[in-house]
Amino acid sequence: MSLSLFDSRAQAVRAFEPIVAGKVGIYLCGPTVQGLPHVGHLRSALVYDQLRRWLKVNLLEVTLVRNVTDIDDKVLENAKGTGEQWWALAYRFELEFNRAYAALQIAPPTYEPRATAAIPEMLDLIDRLIAAGYAYQAEDGSADVYFAASRWAKYGELTNQKIDDMAPDADVELRGKRDARDFALWKAHKAGDPSSAAWNTRFGAGRPGWHIECSAMATKYLGSQFDIHGGGLDLRFPHHENELAQSSAAGDAFANFWLHNGLVNVSGQKMSKSLGNSIFAADLLAAARPIVVRYYLGSAHYRSVLDYHEGVLDEAESAVARIETFVEKAIRRLGSTAAIRADLNSDELRAALPAAFAKAMDEDLAMPAALAAVHDEVRAGNSAIDAGDDSALKTALDAVLAMTTVLGINPLDWAVGANSGNDQALDNLIQALIEERKAARTDKDFARSDAIRNQLQAAGITLEDAADGTHWSVN
RNA sequence: GGUGGAGUGGCUGAGCGGCCCAAAGCAACAGCCUGCAAAGCUGUAAACCCACGGGUUCAAAUCCCGUCUCCACCUCCA
Structure with missing residues (x-):
């Protein structure tokens, strides 16, 4: 394994070594299911999907939570x-997220725990923190429990901040807090909230704070020490800082690497509800094919800001089409479809990966360089077709399929499916027109041949004249 | 105020001391191919030499100092 990853805590690229040989545990902060999934959620999920794929190619057994x-x-x-039960609303949006992930072929995680199913683990963790002297129940008699950030000397280590530099909100109500920077581990039940949103504890009725959820769930599924903790850049502070502080204070080694993906801006601006510029998953999927959306979201380095604006999906569409056209032509020419498919663990796939691609992926998932390798190979393959060199073509095709499989953009994995009866009927119809056009061309009746081509084009079908005959495809 | 990141061809976006007279894609132009196209290939042009001004070095887009601009986090957020 020669993978290096940028560790946010160390603020440096570090060589990645699994804690347990052959296995990798990753905890990724998923969404709060309070609304529809947007482009940022998808990018985040995609980044870790790609990381997971690359780890699998390297024969590591990945547990993604x-x-x-x-x-x-x-x-x-x-x-x-909306007048719904809170849990009904949460589940409704959870399904929306799953639908969006599935559309982009982002594989479901190994485990996808809900916060409400880990309350006992959270309470255990809180107890340990109280016992260690780093947490306390509110001093105003409520059921609130706080983490004493001001007592934890290493607080700020993840984001390189000194606790004294953190400007405390002047107008913040301390209520039962000893220090304004202390944060809630457990929140007392409030009068207006439904009783279904409260759990009885020795502190009184209440519900968990946000940060404790992730600490508890990560260790529940991955143990007190695990390889990678990921999430969006916006979660570094306070969420991840707080997770690290509470888990460390409880004596857990916690994450070995902290990864943060960059955010998605819209025309240079942060996406926010108040600006009304949010791009939702449904917007993207309405504007472009899923494979194109996936290509676009994965085209920039995962740590850089990805800007969404007019035209970016068209550009991605062109690039994807170039890859698809090549794969189609190559398979048609080579006849065999005994091509590399989704098995990330296969020796064949590994053997077919160009060194430049593997190097790019190993260097902190340098996606732009990896895509450059894909396109280089597409060009080499196209040249091989022109030169009639089938051996070189086979090599290029295998390389392209292997690389795109790793990235999750293998055209064969996005094909609509085997020929259905409808496809066969359509093909029969179009073949008849192709024959008629061929006859017209032989007779030099170009008016007629062009009319046929235009008619099909208007119906969304493109004809392509190749050396071995005319082929058609749906736009 | 604190912390982190970014300014590279028309656009997207790599490179982070010599392999850079700067990858790849998109867009443009020309040639080949075609009856003409499309697709594809080849080539060309395109960055006042990589925000600006200094400096270090045999050597800088890449390191250092200064300046300007932009973004993010410090409040719920992928």
Whole structure:
């Protein structure tokens, strides 16, 4: 394994070594299911899907845990607005997220725990923190429990901040807090909230704070020490800082690497509800084919800002079409479809990967360089077709299929499916027109041949004249 | 105010001391191919030499100092 990853805590690229040989545990902060999935959620999920794929290619057994935060202020608030039960609203949006992930062929995580299913683990962790002297029940008699950030000397280590530099909100109500920077581990039940959103504890009725959820779920599924903790850049502070502090204070080694993916901006601006510029998953999928959306979201380096604006999907469409056209032509020419498919563990796939691609992936998942390798190979393959060199073509095709399989953009994996009866009927119809056009061309009746081509084009079908005959495809 | 990141061809976006007279894609132009196209290939043009001004070095887009601009986080957020 020669993979290096940028570790946010070390603020440096570090060589990645699994804690347990051959296995990798990844915890990824999933969404709070309080609304519809947007482009940022998809990018985040995609980044770790790609990481997971690359680890699998390197024969590591990956356990990916991505949680669902299904209890939270916003969930309760939004449910009040719609009149739904909070858990019904949360599940409704959870399904929307799963639909969007599936559309982009982002594989489901190994485990997808909901916060509400890990309450006992959270309470255990809170107890350990109280015993260690780093947590305390609110001093105003409520059921609130806080983490004493001000007592944890290493607080700020993840984001390289000194606790004294953190400007405490002047107007913040301390209520039962000893220090303004202390944060809630457990939140007392509030008068207006439904009783179904409260759990009885020795502190009183209440619900979990956001940060404790992830600490508890990560260790529940991956143990007190695991390889990688990931999430969006916006979660570094306070969420991940707080997770690290509480887990460390409880004596857990916690994550070996911290990864943060860059955010998606819209025309240079942060996406936000108040600006009304959010791009939702449904918007993307309405504007472009899923494989194109996946290509676009994965085209920039995972740590850089990805800007969404007019035209980016068209550009991605062209690039994807180039790859698809090549694969189609190559398979048609070579006849065999005994091509490399989705098995990431196969020796064949590994053997077919160009060195430049593997190097790019190993260097902190340098996606642009990896895509450059894909396109280089596409060009080499196209040249081989022109030169009639089938051996070189086979090599290029295998390389392209292997690389795109790793990236999750193998055209064969996105094909609509085997020929259905409808496809066969359509093919019969179009073949008849192709024959008629061929006859017209032989007779030099170009008006007629062009009319046929234009008619099909208008119906969304493109004809392509190749050396071995005319082929058609749906636009 | 604190912390982190970014300014590279028309656009997207790599490179982060010599392999860079700067990858790859998109867009443009020309040639080949074609009856004409499309697709494909080949080539061309395109970055006042990589925000600006200094410096270090045999050597800098890449390191250092200064300046300007932009973005993110410090409040719920992927």
